[in-house]
Amino acid sequence: xxxxxxxxxxNTDAVILDDGVVVAATKTTTTPDVTSGITAAVxxxxxxxxADVSAASAxxxxxxxxxxxxxxxxxxxxxxxxxxxxxxxxxxPPLVGWPARIVAAIAGxxxxxxxxxxxxxxxxxxxxxxxxxxxxxxALANGAESIAISSIYSPVNAEFELVAEDLIARKYPDVPxxxxxxxxxxxxxxxxxxxxxxxxxxxxxxxxxxxLTSAIRNLGIAAPLFVSQNDGTVMDLDFTRRYPVxxxxxxxxxxxxxxxxxxxxxECVVVDVGGTTTDVGMLQSGYPxxxxxxxxxxxxxxNFRMPDVLSVGLGGGSRVRAGxxxxxxxxxxxxxxxxxxxxxxxxxxxxxxxxAVAAGLADIGDASLVADVPGGTVDAALEQIRLILAxxxxxxxxxxxxxxxxxxGGGSILVPAELAGAREVHRPANFAVANAIGAAIAQVGxxxxxxxxxxxxxxxxxxxxxKQEAVDKxxxxxxxxxxxKIVEIDEVPLAYLPGNAVRVRVKAVGDLxxxxxxxxxxxxxxxxxx
Amino acid sequence: MSRRLxxxxxxxxxxxxxIMGTGGGGDPLVGRLLVQQALDTGLTVEIIxxxxxxxxxxxxxxxxxxxxxxxxxxxxxxxxxxxxxxxxEAHLGRTADATVPxxxxxxxxxxxxxxxxxxxxxxxxADGMGRAFPELQMETFGVYGISGSPLVISDEKGHTxxxxxxxxxxxxxxxxRAVTIQMGGASFIAEYPMSGADxxxxxxxxxxxLASGIGRAIREARAAHADPFAALVDAVKGSIYGYAxxxxxGKIIDVERSIVGxxxxxxxxxxxxxxxxxxxxxxxxxxxxxxxxxxxxAVVPDLITVLDLESCTAITTEALRFGQRVRVVAIxxxxxxxxxxxxxxxxxxxFGIDDPWVPVEDLTALHLPG
Numbered sequence: 001x002x003x004x005x006x007x008x009x010x011n012t013d014a015v016i017l018d019d020g021v022v023v024a025a026t027k028t029t030t031t032p033d034v035t036s037g038i039t040a041a042v043x044x045x046x047x048x049x050x051a052d053v054s055a056a057s058a059x060x061x062x063x064x065x066x067x068x069x070x071x072x073x074x075x076x077x078x079x080x081x082x083x084x085x086x087x088x089x090x091x092x093p094p095l096v097g098w099p100a101r102i103v104a105a106i107a108g109x110x111x112x113x114x115x116x117x118x119x120x121x122x123x124x125x126x127x128x129x130x131x132x133x134x135x136x137x138x139a140l141a142n143g144a145e146s147i148a149i150s151s152i153y154s155p156v157n158a159e160f161e162l163v164a165e166d167l168i169a170r171k172y173p174d175v176p177x178x179x180x181x182x183x184x185x186x187x188x189x190x191x192x193x194x195x196x197x198x199x200x201x202x203x204x205x206x207x208x209x210x211x212l213t214s215a216i217r218n219l220g221i222a223a224p225l226f227v228s229q230n231d232g233t234v235m236d237l238d239f240t241r242r243y244p245v246x247x248x249x250x251x252x253x254x255x256x257x258x259x260x261x262x263x264x265x266x267e268c269v270v271v272d273v274g275g276t277t278t279d280v281g282m283l284q285s286g287y288p289x290x291x292x293x294x295x296x297x298x299x300x301x302x303n304f305r306m307p308d309v310l311s312v313g314l315g316g317g318s319r320v321r322a323g324x325x326x327x328x329x330x331x332x333x334x335x336x337x338x339x340x341x342x343x344x345x346x347x348x349x350x351x352x353x354x355x356a357v358a359a360g361l362a363d364i365g366d367a368s369l370v371a372d373v374p375g376g377t378v379d380a381a382l383e384q385i386r387l388i389l390a391x392x393x394x395x396x397x398x399x400x401x402x403x404x405x406x407x408x409g410g411g412s413i414l415v416p417a418e419l420a421g422a423r424e425v426h427r428p429a430n431f432a433v434a435n436a437i438g439a440a441i442a443q444v445g446x447x448x449x450x451x452x453x454x455x456x457x458x459x460x461x462x463x464x465x466x467k468q469e470a471v472d473k474x475x476x477x478x479x480x481x482x483x484x485k486i487v488e489i490d491e492v493p494l495a496y497l498p499g500n501a502v503r504v505r506v507k508a509v510g511d512l513x514x515x516x517x518x519x520x521x522x523x524x525x526x527x528x529x530x
Numbered sequence: 531m532s533r534r535l536x537x538x539x540x541x542x543x544x545x546x547x548x549i550m551g552t553g554g555g556g557d558p559l560v561g562r563l564l565v566q567q568a569l570d571t572g573l574t575v576e577i578i579x580x581x582x583x584x585x586x587x588x589x590x591x592x593x594x595x596x597x598x599x600x601x602x603x604x605x606x607x608x609x610x611x612x613x614x615x616x617x618x619e620a621h622l623g624r625t626a627d628a629t630v631p632x633x634x635x636x637x638x639x640x641x642x643x644x645x646x647x648x649x650x651x652x653x654x655x656a657d658g659m660g661r662a663f664p665e666l667q668m669e670t671f672g673v674y675g676i677s678g679s680p681l682v683i684s685d686e687k688g689h690t691x692x693x694x695x696x697x698x699x700x701x702x703x704x705x706x707r708a709v710t711i712q713m714g715g716a717s718f719i720a721e722y723p724m725s726g727a728d729x730x731x732x733x734x735x736x737x738x739x740l741a742s743g744i745g746r747a748i749r750e751a752r753a754a755h756a757d758p759f760a761a762l763v764d765a766v767k768g769s770i771y772g773y774a775x776x777x778x779x780g781k782i783i784d785v786e787r788s789i790v791g792x793x794x795x796x797x798x799x800x801x802x803x804x805x806x807x808x809x810x811x812x813x814x815x816x817x818x819x820x821x822x823x824x825x826x827x828a829v830v831p832d833l834i835t836v837l838d839l840e841s842c843t844a845i846t847t848e849a850l851r852f853g854q855r856v857r858v859v860a861i862x863x864x865x866x867x868x869x870x871x872x873x874x875x876x877x878x879x880x881f882g883i884d885d886p887w888v889p890v891e892d893l894t895a896l897h898l899p900g
Contacts, residue, residue, distance in 0.1 A: 088686040088714075091564050091608025118714035119600050124686075152604050186848075187602045189560075289855075308840075394755070459786060489852045493788045500788070 003056045004440025007063040010275020011410045013436040014041035024049035025433045030336040035215035054220045062228035062439035064251040066201050066244045073105035076200040077146040080139030084115025084160050085152035099299045106200040111135040115160045116152030127160045146176045148199035150192035154181035176202040190303035198245035205244035209237045233445040249306040252279045254438030256288040259406045262428035268404040273411030275317040276333040280392045281309040314388050316411035318352040320381045327380035343369050355381040362413040390420040408434035445509040446473025454500045470508035479510025535575035542745030547639035548844035552833045554816030555636020555662030556598040565643045573647040580656045583726030587627040590723050592645045593638045596716035599794045599848040607686045610718035612648045614682040617690050618720040630654040634737035635662030656733035660867050661833050664815040667699035668876045671722045674732040678702045681721040685713040740769045748842045758842035773862040773891045778809045782854045798850050813847045818881045831876045832890040833861035860890045
């Protein structure tokens with residue numbers, strides 16, 4: 001028995017999955033403290049199913065908390081980034097091209113000091129400990145609470161980033177330090193950006209991890225806790241504290257994988273309507289279509305592997321305004337306060353959910369409380385919602401052929417039964433909790449990340465060896481062998497080492513056999529971090 | 531007529547230059563950001579047509595030299611290329627009236643814009659490669675009799691080296707390459723000092739405008755939900771290049787690459803969606819030959835570029851990854867790049883390929899895809 005929980009900005013969903021069957025599913029509102037929402041959801045599961053939740057073999061949690069913090073530019077730590085590489089790179093300092101509002105939200109400070117390596121492992125300049133610590137002193141004096149370190153060519157030689165971490169830890173043991181080579185790959189700006197985002201989330205990650213642990217333990221569940229990552233696999237809480245940025249794309253990944261599980265469709269557009277936003281993605285062969293090029297998060301260029309997802313500000317909690325220029329829906333939302341602010345819950349704010357209830361599309365809260373909403377406003381708001389959704393689906397299509405659309409998420413009552421460009425709008429059972437199901441059916445992975453000597457003409461054999469190692473690790477972690485796919489192959493030639501040395505990174509992922517206990521599964525091996 | 535570079539044209543030009551870079555020439559984004567930084571500080575870039583040059587004007591070509599995979603990691607400090615220009619001017623005792631790209635593909639379409647902004651001189655709408663090529667002798671300037679020397683090469687530390695090999699542009703390339711490797715695999719150069727008359731005779735005209743035109747056509751097609759690839763084909767049709775075609779729609783199933791002698795070299799293998807034959811592309815900084823099975827379907831100097839399937843954005847060789855869904859486009863080259871003397875410098879044999887050069891329009895007409 002696996003418990004899957006999805007903590008969104010508005011709703012907290014939970015499911016019990018036993019042997020591939022959804023035993024119970026529930027939806028509650030996310031609470032400001034996160035924990036009481038989880039407790040309420042699991043309590044509800046217990047009541048609904050009569051199941052002994054303490055017998056769960058694993059608790060899988062997906063959360064958009066971290067990416068939402070960046071989107072909302074709230075709850076972020078004041079962060080400084082120190083790049084090691086002068087005199088190179090000064091033409092494009094750290095945080096270049098970042099939106100001003102995010103830089104302001106992290107009180108971003110950028111420093112450039114000497115250090116860095118060439119592609120062949122030689123130093124660009126020696127690291128100057130005094131110069132580095134002066135930058136740290138200055139950053140902390142100006143209010144920084146978290147530090148990101150990037151060094152030119154750190155994926156080839158991480159020495160300077162590790163030395164910098166050590167120097168900072170000796171002087172300031174309590175300041176969290178994020179190293180770029182542990183976050184991303186070659187491509188300095190993208191790797192550095194991801195490290196800065198991670199650094200800005202460290203304090204929040206510490207608090208959220210503690211809250212999740214206490215919520216689950218207080219429910220009498222001793223099973224291990226895992227958090228969903230971008231690629232559909234999971235990490236433990238220690239990793240979550242250090243690498244919160246790994247959760248960034250897990251929301252769309254979970255909802256699309258959940259939609260595939262629920263609908264049985266493998267080629268479709270998935271429209272996931274939450275409380276605040278709608279994410280639209282494309283499912284191909286049962287997997288989310290990946291963004292092929294660099295991905296931008298809130299206008300910041302990164303090199304994560306992310307599903308190709310379009311987000312619009314439309315959700316169950318979207319504010320509906322009727323003015324002289326007509327009716328608008330969103331992009332702002334009452335978020336988790338929907339349970340008190342929406343009209344149907346006795347609040348004062350007209351939301352998209354109120355419109356759906358007034359139109360008879362949904363039975364939520366007290367319908368009598370929206371009886372006074374003018375019919376013209378309801379019709380205009382529904383038309384506005386239809387337009388937003390049709391446009392977004394249209395932008396994801398790659399041909400003019402109609403596509404199957406699967407509507408999931410708590411707000412999917414807003415998706416009309418017919419949509420321009422859609423062959424059919426599917427609404428599978430348990431559509432409202434697709435995210436939590438996606439979390440519960442999390443995959444396990446095996447990763448190889450180490451340096452191989454590649455004798456001339458033997459690249460194929462070396463890659464096959466690395467792939468087999470990754471597959472073996474995925475099997476050891478509990479993946480069903482027939483389900484395993486290689487999802488990532490990355491080679492970085494290390495020209496400075498003899499014997500044509502290449503850093504090879506291979507990741508294999510596979511499904512856990514349904515009903516199998518994940519408690520006995522080893523975590524995906526993170527491999528060598530050079 | 532001369533025009534001032536706008537932020538929109540900068541974005542369009544970078545997108546088009548990436549496609550004309552045939553997978554190489556470096557990631558234009560880094561160059562675009564450097565130029566954007568210059569525009570943000572109030573500097574301007576004036577673009578002039580080659581016809582606007584006086585015959586006795588003095589023009590110096592500026593560029594980045596080295597492995598594209600280095601440039602996205604060891605970022606420039608922005609002073610390197612202007613430093614090379616100033617050092618060459620001092621050596622020759624004459625200041626440049628304009629700078630010109632040696633290569634309109636990739637990052638090197640952008641570097642002369644940065645030099646123009648910082649040095650306060652115009653950039654000429656022309657270049658010496660009509661695409662991207664891996665070596666300095668591979669320029670129409672050299673093909674048609676101009677010496678690349680003297681050349682100045684600089685790094686981020688402010689080190690400069692002056693190379694003068696007389697009329698031997700191949701030796702100039704090997705000397706400069708050796709220095710570039712010592713400088714960390716990427717450097718910035720000023721080369722091919724020449725008159726306005728020489729540039730008008732030997733340069734490939736209006737290639738910056740073609741890059742802008744391709745980028746704009748794709749952007750506008752996407753905004754109108756029209757087919758961006760069809761827009762690209764149309765934009766090429768209206769130029770001296772004339773012909774573009776799709777070699778494959780499919781998925782990358784293998785990427786092999788290494789840094790060899792200062793180049794990013796390797797091979798990418800692609801599987802078409804229709805289960806047809808595999809396509810392989812060999813690259814040496816740039817894509818040099820595409821084969822369907824054993825059969826050559828496009829070969830240097832014709833252009834071969836891997837595009838993101840949906841957005842029609844170019845994917846450089848360093849950004850190729852397993853699993854990407856792509857389209858491969860081939861574009862023919864203008865007559866000035868296909869003369870016997872030009873093909874001696876950058877035909878297939880110059881890249882160690884035994885197959886003869888056949889125009890891509892003939893190769894793809896004889897063997898329709900699938």
